[in-house]
Amino acid sequence: MPSTTSLVSSLHSDFPGFIFRESNEFHWSPRENTIFYDHTSDDCASLLHELAHAILQHTKYAKDIQLIEMERDAWDHATTTLAPIYTIEISHAATQDALDTYRDWLHARSTCPHCKATGIQSKKNQYRCVLCSTKWRVNDARICALRRYAL
Ligand SMILES: [Zn+2]
Numbered sequence: 001m002p003s004t005t006s007l008v009s010s011l012h013s014d015f016p017g018f019i020f021r022e023s024n025e026f027h028w029s030p031r032e033n034t035i036f037y038d039h040t041s042d043d044c045a046s047l048l049h050e051l052a053h054a055i056l057q058h059t060k061y062a063k064d065i066q067l068i069e070m071e072r073d074a075w076d077h078a079t080t081t082l083a084p085i086y087t088i089e090i091s092h093a094a095t096q097d098a099l100d101t102y103r104d105w106l107h108a109r110s111t112c113p114h115c116k117a118t119g120i121q122s123k124k125n126q127y128r129c130v131l132c133s134t135k136w137r138v139n140d141a142r143i144c145a146l147r148r149y150a151l
């Protein structure tokens, strides 16, 4: 596997429309049109995943479930389209781990704090329980940064 630094030099010439910047974590910032990557890492799969977010123009999402769809779409695009071009191996297990983190996160957010039933999302940062009508607020989530934090 090549390092992220050598992969970035290819990506930089193939995708001149995006900015690539060194960071201590992988993420895509639509506002800055920038793909941040960990230059000390050899995690090229994550780099291609962030590039996929950029290519697919992932920006805002209204509901948490859409965030999970964007994550799945970005992994699909990275695995089926980008990885073969740059001869990067992206394991099925790694993508499933990443997506499981999101599923766990969604489960934790959508569980009613009062009766533990699964609530429905009524607004961007609000859920409502269908059984006991309790409402609760949740924090903003940033595209892709979730797997960096323990739940
Ligand atoms: Zn409830």
Ligand SMILES: [Zn+2]
Residues within 6 Å of the ligand: 049, 050, 053, 070, 071, 074, 143, 144
């Ligand atoms: Zn992502």
